[in-house]
């Protein structure tokens with residue numbers, strides 16, 4: 001069976017590597033998604049275990065199309081009847097990229113019509129549409145002439161982690177945080193510091209990775225639990241096996257610092273909710289004077305520094321230069337991976353404070369562009 005996993009644009013290779021590692025299959029990258037072959041059990045494993053993936057879809061149909069009539073034809077895939085129970089409701093979400101003389105709502109309507117008609121022609125049953133709380137959700141994507149129809153096996157995106165009870169106003173997506181750890185080539189066992197930890201996303205994701213915790217096991221209402229193609233025995237057997245693979249919480253060489261006492265309280269609350277109290281060292285501190293707050297160098301620094309006037313940053317160049325100089329002084333020899341919205345200023349500040357940029361990649365988070373930069377001393 002063919003599936004695709006979605007991600008933030010710019011992190012496709014990270015997701016492909018994770019899919020290949022977890023499932024032992026090749027994964028092919030596309031814009032904000034990766035395609036691969038696996039079984040339903042492989043798909044369930046990804047929903048339970050993946051840390052860089054947002055959603056996993058079963059590929060229902062794909063084809064080159066010229067307009068809405070052809071979209072309807074491709075969407076009327078014979079397999080639809082096997083995917084929905086007659087009493088279940090469904091919804092179609094649609095995305096459109098490129099120049100077309102119709103909207104994404106037109107695509108959703110055309111696909112919805114095709115699903116209703118093809119189901120009725122085989123079963124005699126007219127399926128119910130529920131756009132607010134459907135039992136089964138499809139995603140239709142049209143990119144220029146390439147049309148893809150997927151069945152959502154995840155439900156709400158996996159970046160909604162179970163531990164996030166306290167939200168930071170500039171909080172980082174946990175799937176991006178995990179990807180940054182992979183870009184930094186951080187290995188469990190290596191020491192890690194986030195000097196701008198906010199609500200703790202990066203240190204908590206690091207601890208989850210180090211202890212082989214499967215975040216999706218704690219996700220409520222994964223869509224696949226409602227889908228008739230997934231057997232309950234298979235899912236519960238897999239859950240049990242994965243639970244058995246998780247390591248017991250223990251203190252790890254992972255630290256988070258933030259200047260805001262409120263942020264540290266929130267990070268501690270999230271850490272506790274993650275079931276990882278005491279695994280990560282979280283403390284109040286100033287990243288511009290790190291040598292006063294950390295007692296030893298860290299192998300890797302991974303962080304999401306503040307950006308914009310809204311976060312009180314009136315002179316970003318001077319703030320970043322002080323922060324990067326302080327990191328070098330307090331943690332000689334470490335490498336640094338960070339996410340920035342103003343890569344030009346950040347790169348200049350890095351170079352002027354003695355760092356060498358060794359990698360840079362653009363990502364797109366919704367409508368916001370960001371850049372993940374890696375530097376060495």
Ligand SMILES: C[S@@+](CC[C@H](N)C(=O)[O-])C[C@H]1O[C@@H](n2cnc3c(N)ncnc32)[C@H](O)[C@@H]1O
Nearest residue numbers: 168170171172196198199201259260286287304
């Ligand atoms: C973009 S937020 C980090 C959000 C975090 N990654 C999360 O997911 O919650 C930047 C953080 O830097 C902190 N900060 C600002 N100036 C600081 C300083 N001089 N030293 C340490 N932390 C600082 C802010 O309090 C804020 O929590």
